[in-house]
Amino acid sequence: MTALLRVEGLSKSYGALRVTDGLSLSVEPGELHAVIGPNGAGKTTLIHQISGMTPPDAGRILFAGEDVTGRSMAGRALAGLARSFQITSILPRFSALQNVALAVQARSGSSFRFLSPVDGEAALTGPARDLLARFGLAERAEMPAGALSHGEKRQLELAIALATAPKLLLLDEPLAGTSHAESARIVEILRGLTGSVAILLVEHDMEAVFALADRVSVLVYGRVIATGAPEAIRSNPEVRAAYLGEEAA
C-alpha cells in the first residue's frame, strides 16, 4: 500500500539541541499511528513540522504522493492535512454549532455563494449538526463554545478538524487535562474514526494508545527507535529500557 504520509530524515535543531534527528516514519491511509516517547523527545515538534508550522532544517514530507515540505500550512490543509489546535482554534463566543459550521464552510470554499441565504445556512448547519451529534455534543449545539467543559472543548475541536474532511488528522495529546469519563468518550470517538481517516496521534496515555493504535512509533531524542504493532512495541526490550519501563508490565 502507498503511504499517505511519508516523513523522511526530518531534522530540526534549536541551537545545539537536535530536536528531531533524521526522523522517518509513515502513515498508511486509514491507519491510526501513535507516536510515544519521553518528555522533550520531539513529538510536538514533529507535528509542527508535518503541519507546516515549523520548517525543518533537513528532510522531506510527502503527503498523498506530493512533496509538501515547502508548502504553507494553508496549502497543506487544503490538500487534506488537518491539525487540531488544542482548543485555540475554538471561537469562544460563537456557539458550538457555528464553530463547526464555519469549518464546514472552509471546506466548501465559495460554493455556498450560489445558494439562497436560507439554503446556504442549512447546507452548513446540517452537516455541522451531524458532526456534533457524532461527537456527543448535540445538546450543546447552541451553547457558546467558551462555556463548554474542558473535555467537551476537546470533542468540539475534533469535530472542527473533521468538518474539513481531512485525509489525515494530526492530534497532539487530545486526552490531556480531560477527566476519566471525558477521555473514555474521546477514545470511543477516535475508535469510531479509525479506517475512515488516517490519524497521527501523539499521546501520553498509554492505555489509550495501546487500545487504539494500529502501529506505534517510539521517539527518543528526536529519533524513532522502534515502529510496530502495539504488542510488539510493548514487549520490545529497547523500548522498555528507553521509555515504557515497568509501565507496560
Ligand SMILES: Nc1ncnc2c1ncn2[C@@H]1O[C@H](COP(=O)(O)OP(=O)(O)OP(=O)(O)O)[C@@H](O)[C@H]1O
Ligand atoms: N521553539 C523552540 N525553541 C527552542 N527549543 C524548543 C522549541 N520548541 C521545542 N524546543 C525544545 O525541543 C525539545 C523537544 O520539544 P517537544 O515539545 O517537541 O517535545 P515533546 O516530545 O512533545 O515533549 P512533551 O511530551 O513534554 O510534550 C524540548 O527540549 C523543547 O524545550
